Amino acid sequence: MNLEKILSISGKPGLYALKVQTRSGFLAESLVDGKKISVGLKINVSLLSEISIYTYNEEKPLTEVMRSIAIKEDNGPAISHKEENATLIAYFKEILPEYDSERVYPSDIKKVLSWYNLLQSKGLVSKEEPIIDPSENEQAKQNAEEVLEKVEEEVVAEKVKAPAKKAKAKKE
Template sequence: MNLEKILAISGKPGLYVLKVQTRTGFVAESLADGKKITVSLKSNVSLLSEISVYTYDGEKPLKEVMSNIAEKENNGPAISHKEDNTALAAYFKEVLPTYDEERVYASDIKKILNWYNTLQAKGLIEAETAVEEEVEAVAAEVEAPAEKPKKAKKVTE
């Protein structure tokens, strides 16, 4: 899962993909409807790859949290972000048992689940284990020496 070019823009609903950088800002495309918008440098913009979730052990990158959700749901959709707060907190506790319940609010959980479901609907979610298995399979193919074809022997009569 690559969150490098996925943006959350303050004051704008949904997620956006960074398309082009300009002198005065950048152009982003909405994941919801595909419309392109221009965003000035004054706007409050967050890259999803830079967002972390507070845990009792420190901070966990959003990518890891979304990977945990993908593993739990077998790359399927998560529960709706419109569920009641106690159900959302219980679900998030299953996904990230060490999250800091005092610093991670229900609104944060709703936002993360909404983002996850948006990305999942667009096919941009993949569990880390699936990716790691593919990488290991390719690495094994590269490391295994290919058998050299045997030279044909000349037959003399």
């Protein structure tokens, strides 16, 4: 299961696949309806591969949690995220018994199950351990770091340009 290019975009329902980086942000495609949207630099975006769930000992990567659900459900769909909170909590304890119930809220569990069911319906989850070629993993990490650096540089450049534009407008 590869969540490297799957995004959650703040203020937008569902999940998105990262398609292309642009000068002003990037282009993403909805996994729900296939529509493509342009995402600017100022919008909060989370890569699913970077999300973790709190446990009492450490943080568990979302990929491992999704794999645990896939194993329990034999690659089938999980329970609905619309179930009662008590049902969701009991289910999540079966998946991840050591999760920190004080820092992982029912709303977090709902989001994880909703994401899992969406990814499962698209065939993007698997109970199989991924075979990772170290060079591929290093290349993916380097690519992600380069994208983040470019985005950060563009955000800084925008912040520097904004006061200069205001000062120029005042002089005129």
